[in-house]
Amino acid sequence: MNFEYTERSLGLQQKLRDFIEVHVQPVEKEVEAFHSNPENYWKRWPGLEKLKQKAKDAGLWNLFLPKTYGDLSPGLTNLEYAPLAEQMGRMIWASEIFNCSAPDTGNMEVLAKYGTPAQQEKWLKPLLNGEIRSAFLMTEPEVASSDATNIETAIFADGDDYVINGRKWWSSGAMDPNCKIAIVMGKTDFEAPRHSQQSMILVPMDTPGLKVLRPLSVFGYNDSPEGHAEVLLSNVRVPKENLLLGEGRGFEIAQGRLGPGRIHHCMRLIGMAQRSLEIMAKRTLERKPFGRTLDTYSSVRQDIAKSACEIEQTRLLVLSAADKMDKVGNKEARDLIAMIKIIAPSMALDIIDKAIQVLGGKGVSGDTPLAHFYAAGRTLRLADGPDEVHMSQLGKSVIKKYTQS
Known part of the structure; x- marks a missing residue:
């Protein structure tokens, strides 16, 4: 086993350290004070977009994605990215500056790996550009969601659409005012073999019937602005082309x-x-x-x-x-x-x-x-x-x- 970092990774590590020291550490207290003010819950710190643009200009953007997308990601390996994630982890909110924060990272990986060209153009591209944010809706309050096969949200075909009904919680990212798309996990076939019942589908946050019920705090922290939400899906209707990969592949x-x-x-x-x-x-x-x-x-x-x-x-x-x-x-x-x-x-x-x-x-x-x-x-x-x-x-x-x- 050779865990020596590549020259590319070492260069990015130094560049990231310098960027954080110069641009991020000086505003850490300001950002924390902004988000701890109740008037600013679910608002984005005004200086964030400027910092994100600086990171993008510095080539410190989408470092997590192990696939090259033009100049939007360097296509690092997991081993090359690992020490960069460690540096970002030194401040809870820092990862978004570099477009490397959950749940967007996982959602972008899903779209990059499983999305159709149309899905990628509509949702992956703006996510990679940092123009929007996203949410991942899997966990449910009524079932033991540590076993994902228990998920009960229903995704039923109806003509050219799917209709979704269910209740989700701990939907990280859903409180962010810039959250525009959710990946929802539910069941398209309740009678199929246990691991073939689930599917994943793309649901725009402004779809009728999708309602954010409340934010959930974590030991008193609300993790503003992205937060963690309880979400109700009531007869939510989306076109069939929003399904990811295929029925039963969730x-x-x-x-x-x-x-x-x-x-x-x-x-x-x-x-x-x-x-x-x-x-x-x-x-x-x-x-x-x-x-x-x-x-x-x-x-x-x-x-x-x-x-x-x-x-x-x-x-x-x-x-x-x-x-x-x-x-x-x-x-x-x-x-x-x-x-x-x-x-x-x-x-x-x-x-x-x-x-x-x-x-x-x-x-x-x-x-x-x-x-x-x-x-x-x-x-x-x-x-x-x-x-x-x-x-x-x-x-x-x-x-x-x-x-x-």
Whole structure:
């Protein structure tokens, strides 16, 4: 295994670091203050579009997409992109500046891989240009959505259209005023084999019958402006050409969509953990309880040492998964993808928690990113499949590996 970064990746890493230092870090507090003001909920920070244009002009645009689209994406491998996702993860809101934020990344991958030329022209192109945002509607409040085959939203053919009825929640991106399109997962055939019942379909957000019922907060954070919404679909009618790939192919699309996204999430978590470690280390020289600075306490040194080890272990595991995805594809890399999705959120939460403890009251306040990091990290033990699902799948695979005759 050779995890040496390519010259292209190294160049982009340096360019990204410089861009964030010059253009993003100076406005971090301003952006956070804007979105914490109730008057600005579900509004976009006025300086965002200018920053996005600067990123595009700098060639730091659509770095996530492993396919070249003219000058709109460099076509990086997962291994080349991984350290870039880590850098973006150091600020929860930074990824959008580079058009690399969820759920748009996954939706763009779906459209790039499975969309028709007409679908790509209408929706992928403006997403790649950063002109619009999107939502992904899969999870439902009435069923255990960790098993995607439970999804009950109905997608029935009616003449030249499909009619959709269902209720979704945790529909990330749906609150954004610039969200124009949703990918909706539902069932086109309730009697088909279990993994052939589901389909995915494109639904413009202004379609009659689609109603955003309410935003959902995460540990008190509303993640404005994109948010997470509960959405009602009541006799929503869209043309049949909005279906992705074909009837009964929804589960297949979901599996293809979530693999790269898990790499992105895990590397962003490493970015959060790395920044938390740096905040913790600096704090040890700033406080002197009982006449000694914190860096002189053995327990604090041990926490910092363990944290550094755990970050590097997780980083190497994620790079291994990215490398295998590049070489043999998502399906063959599924065990490693499961491993990182199990390990990365818990690792990040542990380190963020240690940092909060070292900072004391400041750690749970809004004066540092630690509290928001903790909320995001805890959520990612559920998002894109809860720990238990990944452990069940991985355990089954390991048992099979060692018991096959």
